[in-house]
Amino acid sequence: MPIPKASIDEVASQLIQRFQTVRDRFLQLVEPLEIEDFVVQPVQDVSPPKWHLAHTTWFFEVFVLVPNVKDYQLFHPDYPYLFNSYYVAAGDRWTRAERGFLTRPTVKEIMNYRAYVEEHMLTFLSTAKMTEDLAYVMEIGLQHEQQHQELFLYDIKYILGHNPLFPAYKDLALAPSQEVDAMQWLSVEKGNYSVGYDGNGFCFDNELGRHEIHLEAFEIADRLVTNGEFFEFIHAGGYENHEYWLSEGWDWVNNQDYKSPMYWIKEDNKWMYYTLGGLKEIDMNEPVAHVSFYEADAYARWTGYRLPTEFEWEVACQKYEREIPANAHLMDNSSFHPQHASGPGFYGNLWEWTSSAYQPYPYYRAPDGALGEYNGKFMVNQKVLRGGSFATPKEQIRYSYRNFFHPHLQWLFAGIRLSRHI
CATH class of the missing domain: 3.90.1580.10 (paralog of FGE (formylglycine-generating enzyme))
Structure with missing residues (x-):
């Protein structure tokens, strides 16, 4: 998985900017939700929106902050267990099919978790000596969060689309499409x-x-x-x-x-x-x-x-x-x-x-x-x-x-x- 062939200083600056952009985008995506939407898990393949928000935060905490920041304090000692997905080498994890059982921690606590990790990440990135290994882990983390943002949209559509009220995720301007040309x-x-x-x-x-x-x-x-x-x-x-x-x-x-x-x-x-x-x-x-x-x-x-x-x-x-x-x-x-x-x-x-x-x-x-x-x-x-x-x-x-x-x-x-x- 090669990283871009730019100077390490350029990579560091780009990663800080992208980190903020990617993290902000997830908050924009969940903004239309009601609080009740964040916890639902109707089937095993669908994860609650709250879990996606926590899991992508867990990635940066466990793979960037813990190994690189001296005396870093986990936001909560149980979160690595609750929000690991399938990384066996990273430790034990909560059962995938039972993510919907986690009414606690609350959505508010998860948002505080995101804010806590983001603050420590930005402090670390602004002073860290950027290396190829660190840039690689950061790149994986950003790509990983973007993938989960797409998965979130799959999941919230499943959650709302299997509700008999068929509530909209958000208002969309869906104008009738043009007639398609014959397949070539x-x-x-x-x-x-x-x-x-x-x-x-x-x-x-x-x-x-x-x-x-x-x-x-x-x-x-x-x-x-x-x-x-x-x-x-x-x-x-x-x-x-x-x-x-x-x-x-x-x-x-x-x-x-x-x-x-x-x-x-x-x-x-x-x-x-x-x-x-x-x-x-x-x-x-x-x-x-x-x-x-x-x-x-x-x-x-x-x-x-x-x-x-x-x-x-x-x-x-x-x-x-x-x-x-x-x-x-x-x-x-x-x-x-x-x-x-x-x-x-x-x-x-x-x-x-x-x-x-x-x-x-x-x-x-x-x-x-x-x-x-x-x-x-x-x-x-x-x-x-x-x-x-x-x-x-x-x-x-x-x-x-x-x-x-x-x-x-x-x-x-x-x-x-x-x-x-x-």
Whole structure:
């Protein structure tokens, strides 16, 4: 995970500024919540907003302040136990499925915890001798908090979207989208290509090492699949026909009795869906969201096409949209909703499922210590997603970024891009 090749003094100044910006953004994101929203955990995969706020603070306290500030006093001796997530090397931790039991500490106490750690962090950073190791840990901490800000939006949408009142997270100006153009195909010729991170800035260890792969000629869609196109799959009985589903996916869809993407509701013969702005009539021109890998794969089979591999996606992105365009629909837009599915649009809007299993690249080696648990230990039974979503900061996404989730999950901001062999 290389850090930017700038002078240590420049890195220190940049980290202080970014630390304040990233931490302030989380407070802005939770500002619309009522106090009761902070503690809810309806399912294991969803963490209470209060826990996200504390966990991201725990990271800086445990990995920066404790090892670097002489005689530093923990804000509370039990917080490392309560707010560790999965870092075995960092000590014992509270059970993930029972985070919602933690009505105490209170939201006020968690906010005091954030303020306490931030004060000590800024004091430390203003006087510390910056080293590459410290800059690396700080960079991981900032990236980590940004990832949790996106996870927070997944989670609060699940919390509010499963409330029978369907309360809005915040008021959103959701104007009807424009009618989408017919799907076009972007071609990539047969050949050998280099994939993986190639630059001087930050990347996660799972983007290394850069290596060569061979691809047969293929085409990839120039936009995401829309709600209207996915509705045709539903109307055609796609959820009832085993021919389109992987065996594991067929078991999943039947055991859960799913008939549509998450947040779709049929009410008085009208299809509605829950958005962060509340319950709305489905806009058939917007890209379909909140589909699992199983649903994305089944839809692709129904169309006669397939999902791209992660390497096809990366090579196509480098060819057709290597740089992030100014109008990319990312967190910086602050719209909190997917927009019109126009091409090529590889960056933002919705994460895109690929058919690739999440596995290490050649020469991969997890870093030593607790931070070595960040990515490598999850390289099993998960699928890779690419491209970012409307909740991903622009500074964080790149063509080599590899997100990963279990194939049954729907609550993330994920959609579908099709591919086909030539």
